[in-house]
Amino acid sequence: MVRDVSFGQFYxxxxxxxxxxxxxxxxLVIAYIVAVFLVRNLYAFIAIFAWLLxxxxxxxxxxxxxxxxxxxxxxxxxxxxxxxVFFNASGRVLWSWEKLVISVGGLELAAKLSLRIFFxxxxxxxxxxxxxxxxxxxxxxxxxxxxxxxxxxxxxxxxIMNIALRFIPILLEEVDKIMMAQKARxxxxxxxxxxxxxxxxxxxxxxxxxxxxRRADELALALDARCYNxxxxxxxxxxxxxxxxxxxxxxxxxxxxVMVIAVNSNFWGLF
Numbered sequence: 158m159v160r161d162v163s164f165g166q167f168y169x170x171x172x173x174x175x176x177x178x179x180x181x182x183x184x185l186v187i188a189y190i191v192a193v194f195l196v197r198n199l200y201a202f203i204a205i206f207a208w209l210l211x212x213x214x215x216x217x218x219x220x221x222x223x224x225x226x227x228x229x230x231x232x233x234x235x236x237x238x239x240x241x242v243f244f245n246a247s248g249r250v251l252w253s254w255e256k257l258v259i260s261v262g263g264l265e266l267a268a269k270l271s272l273r274i275f276f277x278x279x280x281x282x283x284x285x286x287x288x289x290x291x292x293x294x295x296x297x298x299x300x301x302x303x304x305x306x307x308x309x310x311x312x313x314x315x316x317i318m319n320i321a322l323r324f325i326p327i328l329l330e331e332v333d334k335i336m337m338a339q340k341a342r343x344x345x346x347x348x349x350x351x352x353x354x355x356x357x358x359x360x361x362x363x364x365x366x367x368x369x370x371r372r373a374d375e376l377a378l379a380l381d382a383r384c385y386n387x388x389x390x391x392x393x394x395x396x397x398x399x400x401x402x403x404x405x406x407x408x409x410x411x412x413x414x415v416m417v418i419a420v421n422s423n424f425w426g427l428f
Contacts, residue, residue: 166326168286173402174216175287179296181403182284188410189280193273195414197421202269204420205276208413218286226282227275234271241267285322294319295397312386320376324369331368335361 174182189208196202213223247262284293298315305311336346339360346357380386 166285167289168218168222170217172215172217172287174212174283174406176400177287177402177406178397178399179288179292180299180397181399181406182288183296183300185406185410186281186284188414190277192410192414192417193276193280195417195421196269196273201417201420202272202276204413204416208409209276209280212280212283216283216287218283222286223279223282227278230274230278234274237274238267238271241270290319290322292395293322295393295395299397316386324372327372328365328369332361332365335364 193205196205213220242259242263243257245258245260245263245266247260247266249261251259251261251264288296294315297318298311301309301311301314340346344357344360346354346361348354348357
């Protein structure tokens with residue numbers, strides 16, 4: 158069901174990671190993404206998995222929430238894995254038929270790519286699970302502050318991202334309500350071929366677009382009525398401050414990158 162999608166939702170709980178500075182969370186996520194793309198072998202993937210598992214346990218996020226966030230990308234993972242399996246002929250060939258080839262290199266590449274996608278989505282989803290949308294906005298705006306020197310509307314960009322994150326769960330819930338209402342009227346979304354299923358979604362998409370534009374108009378009127386962003390220099394209710402937690406996070410992530418690089422280069426001569 159659509160309500161099972163967890164991306165963009167904040168999970169309120171008291172944890173070490175929840176209390177970290179959102180600016181450092183953004184930097185740590187970027188470092189984590191770099192580490193994932195540096196992975197070359199199984200041992201490096203194990204290091205990434207161990208790092209991510211510890212972070213999930215410390216954040217007190219139920220693992221089932223992380224797994225739900227991966228459901229939406231299963232089709233993409235399967236599709237990209239199939240392309241790499243059948244159209245990559247590197248290494249020993251295991252099976253071939255005309256232009257379709259299954260090789261050892263293709264299987265390895267498909268496995269690595271699938272794991273990278275899963276780790277990327279699982280790791281990046283933690284920042285929305287452990288940070289409120291308002292904190293994300295403040296952290297992103299603070300990191301992009303140097304762009305103000307070249308007249309980039311940093312605050313407006315941060316607010317756009319904040320509103321987008323807030324609207325994701327709202328629109329998903331709206332889709333679920335519309336589909337349930339259409340099913341109560343006798344609509345069938347799982348029957349027939351691809352074209353028939355696409356046509357069956359029209360009664361869902363049209364009211365969804367109407368609802369989205371209505372919500373956007375109401376939000377714009379509310380912002381205008383409150384004179385939002387009428388002053389060039391806005392103050393913050395909560396001032397961002399770094400703490401020892403951020404230093405611990407930086408050291409922990411630095412250890413991960415060093416381990417991945419060391420394992421990739423076979424620094425210890427063990428693999």
